[in-house]
Amino acid sequence: MRVKTGIYGLDVLIEGGFPEESTILLSGMPGTGKTIFCLQYIYKGLELGENGIYITLEEKPEELRREAKRFSWDLKKYENQKKLVIFDASARVGLPPTEKYFIEDLDIENLLNKIYDISLEIKAKRLVIDSLPPLFEKEEDIRSKIHKIGRILNEIDCTSIIVSETLEENRFSRFGVEEFIARGLITLHLEEIQSRLRMKECRRSIFVRKMRETKHKVRRYPFYIDENGINIDVKGELL
Numbered sequence: 001m002r003v004k005t006g007i008y009g010l011d012v013l014i015e016g017g018f019p020e021e022s023t024i025l026l027s028g029m030p031g032t033g034k035t036i037f038c039l040q041y042i043y044k045g046l047e048l049g050e051n052g053i054y055i056t057l058e059e060k061p062e063e064l065r066r067e068a069k070r071f072s073w074d075l076k077k078y079e080n081q082k083k084l085v086i087f088d089a090s091a092r093v094g095l096p097p098t099e100k101y102f103i104e105d106l107d108i109e110n111l112l113n114k115i116y117d118i119s120l121e122i123k124a125k126r127l128v129i130d131s132l133p134p135l136f137e138k139e140e141d142i143r144s145k146i147h148k149i150g151r152i153l154n155e156i157d158c159t160s161i162i163v164s165e166t167l168e169e170n171r172f173s174r175f176g177v178e179e180f181i182a183r184g185l186i187t188l189h190l191e192e193i194q195s196r197l198r199m200k201e202c203r204r205s206i207f208v209r210k211m212r213e214t215k216h217k218v219r220r221y222p223f224y225i226d227e228n229g230i231n232i233d234v235k236g237e238l239l
């Protein structure tokens with residue numbers, strides 16, 4: 001069974017979508033489109049009747065709701081219907097919590113227990129963790145923490161995206177261990193190109209580096225972001 005990604009152009013590249021109940025690692029440098037990718041995945045799932053959990057560790061839920069609105073994705077509507085939970089793990093010290101679902105510290109056990117309960121409560125089919133690095137600020141036992149996350153994601157009925165922000169091109173995980181709990185690995189890129197007018201221009205591209213149970217090409221495809229979200233040019237040439 002395949003889970004439609006909702007990212008225009010992606011499903012035809014990976015035999016119809018992500019393998020059901022798999023975990024996909026999405027990585028890329030800041031500004032490459034990871035958060036938009038995840039919002040689109042969650043929102044398009046909601047439109048298909050698949051409930052979702054969005055665990056946000058970097059941005060406040062209110063920022064996500066506002067960003068999503070730019071693409072006409074009304075998250076609040078689905079939150080009100082108990083089909084979507086935006087879980088606030090952005091843990092800003094000193095600010096009183098304003099969200100229904102939140103944790104104040106980044107205790108992994110606590111976070112995973114809550115995720116587990118919420119997944120049962122709303123019968124979630126899709127889950128996003130955006131992003132992993134804040135969970136590993138204290139650089140101890142990263143490997144065992146990652147494996148704990150992997151175990152919970154295996155137990156719940158969700159097809160999950162975990163985001164890792166990389167700090168240099170050509171790395172696909174921050175800690176070098178995230179990929180071990182993922183059955184798929186997608187990287188997003190933003191590269192400078194020399195245009196004919198000698199102006200600096202950037203080009204976005206997406207690369208499916210690994211997808212178990214799937215025949216996929218190993219090449220980069222250009223994509224763009226417009227008012228509908230992320231759109232991959234599946235016939236596009238990268239020079």
Ligand SMILES: Nc1ncnc2c1ncn2[C@@H]1O[C@H](COP(=O)(O)OP(=O)(O)O)[C@@H](O)[C@H]1O
Pocket residue numbers: 028029030031032033034035036037070071225226227
């Ligand atoms: N409404 C929009 N239309 C087109 N491009 C956008 C829009 N909103 C954001 N972007 C582009 O997406 C980038 C941010 O994407 P985001 O998913 O937040 O990146 P990441 O999570 O990888 O840091 C912005 O820097 C901008 O280039």
Ligand SMILES: [Mg+2]
Pocket residue numbers: 034035036058130
């Ligand atoms: Mg982001």
